Amino acid sequence: MTEAAAEKLKSLGWSSVDASGFIALVGPLWQRVVDGVHEYALITEDKHHNRRGVVQGGVLMTFADRSCGMTGRFVSGSPSLATVQFDTQFVDAARIGEVLVSRPRVIRSTRSLIFLTTEVMPFLARVLNQHRFPTYYADMGAMNRQGLPLLGRRPAPPAKLTADAVARLVDEGAAVVDIRPGREFDGGHIPGSYSIGLSGQVSAWVGWLVPRHRPIVLAGGGQAQHEDVQRQLYRIGYDDVAGALDGGLDAWRDSGRELSTFETVDVEDMATWILSAEEMTVIDARDEHEWVAGHVPGAVHMYVPDIPHHAEEIPTSAPVAVHCASGYRAGIAASLLEQAGLTRIIHVNGPYSDWDRLHLAEIRP
Numbered sequence: 001m002t003e004a005a006a007e008k009l010k011s012l013g014w015s016s017v018d019a020s021g022f023i024a025l026v027g028p029l030w031q032r033v034v035d036g037v038h039e040y041a042l043i044t045e046d047k048h049h050n051r052r053g054v055v056q057g058g059v060l061m062t063f064a065d066r067s068c069g070m071t072g073r074f075v076s077g078s079p080s081l082a083t084v085q086f087d088t089q090f091v092d093a094a095r096i097g098e099v100l101v102s103r104p105r106v107i108r109s110t111r112s113l114i115f116l117t118t119e120v121m122p123f124l125a126r127v128l129n130q131h132r133f134p135t136y137y138a139d140m141g142a143m144n145r146q147g148l149p150l151l152g153r154r155p156a157p158p159a160k161l162t163a164d165a166v167a168r169l170v171d172e173g174a175a176v177v178d179i180r181p182g183r184e185f186d187g188g189h190i191p192g193s194y195s196i197g198l199s200g201q202v203s204a205w206v207g208w209l210v211p212r213h214r215p216i217v218l219a220g221g222g223q224a225q226h227e228d229v230q231r232q233l234y235r236i237g238y239d240d241v242a243g244a245l246d247g248g249l250d251a252w253r254d255s256g257r258e259l260s261t262f263e264t265v266d267v268e269d270m271a272t273w274i275l276s277a278e279e280m281t282v283i284d285a286r287d288e289h290e291w292v293a294g295h296v297p298g299a300v301h302m303y304v305p306d307i308p309h310h311a312e313e314i315p316t317s318a319p320v321a322v323h324c325a326s327g328y329r330a331g332i333a334a335s336l337l338e339q340a341g342l343t344r345i346i347h348v349n350g351p352y353s354d355w356d357r358l359h360l361a362e363i364r365p
Contacts, residue, residue, distance in 0.1 A: 005043045005099050013137020014041060017070075026062050031070070033140055036235070038074060040067035040102045044094060055094035060120050061086070067102035068116040075106055076114060084113070094120070132287065135305070136207030136236055143237050155234065158218060158226045159243035163255035166190075166217050166245050174242055175210045177202075179229055180220035182331030186347050188249055188259035190219055195335040198225055200328045203232035208305050209336070212237065218244035219252075262334050263319075263346045267354035270321055270346075274298065275360075281315055283307075283322040285333035286352070290325060294362035296355065304333050311340030323348035 006016075014030040017040075023029070026048075030041040042063045050056040065083055072081050094100055104118040161169070170176060176193035178185050179202065185195040196205045198221065210216065216238065218226050226244040233241060245251060253259055273280060274296065282299040284291060291301045302310055304324075314320055320342055324330040327349035334347045355362070 002043055002045055005097075009041060009043075009099070010138070012133045013140060014039075015138075015142060023062070023066055026059055026066075029063070029066060032137060034137075037103055037105075038067075038071050040070065040104075042100045042102075044096050044098050044100060046096060049096050052093075053096065055096060055098075055100075057088075060094060060100070061088055063100060064088070064102055064118055064120050068104045068118055071104040071106070072114045072116060075109070081114070132303075132305075134204050134208035136212065139212070140236070155230070157223060158230050158241050160246035161217065161243040162246060163252045163257060165243070166219075166252070167255075167257065169215060169217055169242055172215075174215040174217050176217045176219050176245075177206060177210070177229070178219040178335075179225060182327055182347060182349050183264055184220065185331060185335070186262040186264040186349070188253070188261055189335075190245075190249070190252055191258065191260040192339050193219060193335060195331040197328065197331065198229070202229055203236050203238070205304075205332060206233060206238060207236050209308075209332070210238075213240060215240045215242040217242050220245075220248060260338060262338075264349050265321070265346055266350040267323065267348060267352060268350075268358065270296075270323060270348050271355065271358055271360055273321070279318040280346075281318055281320045283314070283320060283333065283337075285322055285324045285329050292365050294364050296323075297361060297363050302333075304329050304336070307333055307336040308340065311337060311342065314342065316342060319344040319346055321346040321348055323350075323352060325352045327351070 009030050014032045017027065017029040017031050019027050019029065027042065032039050040063070044055050048055045048059045065086055069081055069083065073079065100120050102118045102120050104116045106114060106116055108115040166176070170192070176190050177196050178189050178193045179196065179198045181197050181199060182195060185197070189195065194209060196202050206216070216233070218229055218241065230241050249259060270282065274282065282296055284295050284299040284301050285304045285307070287303050295301065300314070320337060322330045322333045322337065322345070324333070327347070330348055334345050337345050
């Protein structure tokens, strides 16, 4: 159980914390940062039990104290802090085998004191049935420990690039991230670009799909939006934003270069095709939890980040219609299908709840 929990934590972006002395006897501890929040975890084992067979209270106190101390050091920048007062209230027993999690937060600080609070709660019940995390989480722990180069209070905005400069960067391996809404992307986009609109979690999807240190060029939107995306990417250690296409997609077209397009339809259109037995492959780009809760009969499940690895399994003899819960992730998926070489791509840009509204049958594994 301990090894399985450790592997699951690793897959969710947690990294083990190096420790010595008493803490090493209690641990190992695990840590990660999610949306700027520092989280710590402890996998409870047989060595942690008391005479009642549950986790010893001293273990919980040590874990809480250590996690608050690590957060305090990060916030203060001090390499060494000492606990001067530690108040504890126990509300329930922790059971052996559970993964405990602590999310300390600072409630007040002075020149010499930092006041923190945290709750230690079970995590294993959720962690073994949790949605997948972006792959960039795996190295965030090490990056936060080592620190990143300072970019200053006001980093320079993304450079304005001509279409020729963007084309040259793409030839050299840069990734184009189009931040417009999906329907605009479908109407015309740079071939091979990523459709990751500002209405969703841009940094999370870029971190999941674009390798770190690959130069990024932004397309669509204005300067304020480009600066917003740049800030989001900086927060996850993606510093190589080469610039943004000046003049938008009109500039790309005016340079004599082609734009790719996708057909955009609603869920009702997809339903009509399925009920009339039209030849097509339906890709469900939602995650595993959504898929098992009910999906379109005959659909192929391929979660967005899995598409680059399994797109070759999709038949090319018929159009491919891709949907998700709202249309946002389906837009990302459609751009990945294009990158994989598929040409007849249909973006189902509408809420999957329309399938139920139409009183159509679902499959539940």
